[in-house]
Amino acid sequence: MGLDFSVVPGWMDTILLGVVWTIAITVSAAALSFVGGILLAVIALYAPWIVRQPFRLFAWLFMGTPLLLQLFLIYFGLIQIGIDLPAFVAGVVGLGLHFAVYNSELIQTAIIAVDTGQMEAARTLGLSRTQALRKVVVPQAVRDVIPPIGNNMIALLKDSALVSVIGVTELTLSAQLAIGRTYRPFEFYLVAAVCYYVINLGMEAVLRRIERRIALSR
Amino acid sequence: MLDFDLMLRIYPFFLQAAWVTIQLSILTTILGLICGSLGAAARLSRHGYLRMIGATYVSLFRGTPALIQLFLLYFGGPQVGIQLDAFEAGVIGLGVNIGAYMTETMRGSIIAIDKGQAEAARTLGLSSYQAFRNVVLPQALRLMIRPLGVNINALIKGTALVAAISVVELTYTAQRYIGSTYKPFEMFLLSGLLYMVIIYVVGKGITYLDRKVRLT
Numbered sequence: 001m002g003l004d005f006s007v008v009p010g011w012m013d014t015i016l017l018g019v020v021w022t023i024a025i026t027v028s029a030a031a032l033s034f035v036g037g038i039l040l041a042v043i044a045l046y047a048p049w050i051v052r053q054p055f056r057l058f059a060w061l062f063m064g065t066p067l068l069l070q071l072f073l074i075y076f077g078l079i080q081i082g083i084d085l086p087a088f089v090a091g092v093v094g095l096g097l098h099f100a101v102y103n104s105e106l107i108q109t110a111i112i113a114v115d116t117g118q119m120e121a122a123r124t125l126g127l128s129r130t131q132a133l134r135k136v137v138v139p140q141a142v143r144d145v146i147p148p149i150g151n152n153m154i155a156l157l158k159d160s161a162l163v164s165v166i167g168v169t170e171l172t173l174s175a176q177l178a179i180g181r182t183y184r185p186f187e188f189y190l191v192a193a194v195c196y197y198v199i200n201l202g203m204e205a206v207l208r209r210i211e212r213r214i215a216l217s218r
Numbered sequence: 219m220l221d222f223d224l225m226l227r228i229y230p231f232f233l234q235a236a237w238v239t240i241q242l243s244i245l246t247t248i249l250g251l252i253c254g255s256l257g258a259a260a261r262l263s264r265h266g267y268l269r270m271i272g273a274t275y276v277s278l279f280r281g282t283p284a285l286i287q288l289f290l291l292y293f294g295g296p297q298v299g300i301q302l303d304a305f306e307a308g309v310i311g312l313g314v315n316i317g318a319y320m321t322e323t324m325r326g327s328i329i330a331i332d333k334g335q336a337e338a339a340r341t342l343g344l345s346s347y348q349a350f351r352n353v354v355l356p357q358a359l360r361l362m363i364r365p366l367g368v369n370i371n372a373l374i375k376g377t378a379l380v381a382a383i384s385v386v387e388l389t390y391t392a393q394r395y396i397g398s399t400y401k402p403f404e405m406f407l408l409s410g411l412l413y414m415v416i417i418y419v420v421g422k423g424i425t426y427l428d429r430k431v432r433l434t
Contacts, residue, residue, distance in 0.1 A: 065406075066376070067378070068379060068382075069410060072392065159351070183398075185289065185293035189294050192286055196281070197278070197281045197282050
């Protein structure tokens with residue numbers, strides 16, 4: 001059959017729109033996974049037993065099963081209980097929760113590693129436990145854990161391709177739309193791969209800058 | 219509430235699907251280890267062009283989504299003369315993909331071995347190959363079991379991707395039964411539990427291996 005890239009330029013609008021959506025999903029899910037990761041970590045370490053256990057079960061389920069399966073559960077499960085989320089929102093929630101669990105593991109370790117003296121000093125200065133956590137311990141823990149969280153976010157970018165299966169028109173599904181019309185899978189998946197690779201390089205550059213800034217602030 | 223009758227009725231289909239997932243995982247692990255060894259050898263080679271090939275392999279396969287690689291191979295392959303059925307494409311696509319991650323794991327473990335070890339072996343009259351084979355590698359192999367276990371854990375969950383090219387494994391089966399029964403939670407529980415059993419058993423195996431090589 002051979003390759004013919006001459007059909008690609010006509011579809012670049014669709015592909016670039018897909019790029020925009022992929023970035024939008026990645027950024028939204030990354031934000032959710034970051035905030036969710038901190039919350040989950042604090043709950044896992046400080047919440048009373050009765051609150052902690054359901055969250056541990058949740059984390060255990062999310063770490064032991066494939067993301068694709070979780071996306072199906074969230075998308076179809078919420079419809080079943082009467083919540084009809086748009087595919088985009090379901091995708092962001094699925095990706096965000098999945099990576100929140102992984103981030104939370106990192107943040108927990110970092111919180112434990114922040115010297116107990118920090119908490120004691122903050123308490124001596126009259127801060128409540130919550131204030132000490134929020135203003136002293138957690139910020140330091142989060143700073144320490146930015147580089148590995150960055151790696152998770154790069155994994156998140158690549159896993160964002162999975163939300164195409166629940167019908168979010170991001171880069172992968174955009175490529176599939178073009179393929180459906182042109183019957184040129186090799187060309188368009190290659191174009192999509194190049195786009196992902198470029199976004200990936202951009203993300204790595206941003207992360208390196210952030211890491212350097214953190215290293216300087218120490 | 220959960221429909222246990224339904225779960226009892228259809229769980230044999232999920233067991234069959236789990237067996238496919240296990241086969242996929244085993245074959246992918248073997249291919250991944252082969253690609254990882256070759257990749258690590260290339261990245262640590264004294265020849266610049268081999269190092270470049272190794273680095274390019276790792277960068278390209280870790281820099282793009284596994285799903286896209288799989289689609290490119292399965293749907294795009296016939297255009298360039300590669301005809302594979304879905305299962306074969308799944309094993310090859312996922313194996314070459316995880317091989318890029320394993321390359322880095324193996325390389326990391328090898329360069330973590332103190333340089334003095336190789337130097338001492340060379341001083342004692344071993345050739346550089348003998349020094350690598352008999353001194354550095356045995357120590358590096360011990361170091362890499364745990365991180366390779368992490369790669370394999372990710373790989374087992376990653377086999378779910380082949381559902382997107384219609385290989386009838388656990389996730390595909392769950393998806394199909396969600397579509398026909400409208401019981402997503404039940405299907406998630408059935409397939410999720412089976413994934414966790416597989417991952418638990420493999421995790422135990424890795425821990426056992428790791429402890430065993432540590433004692434000797």
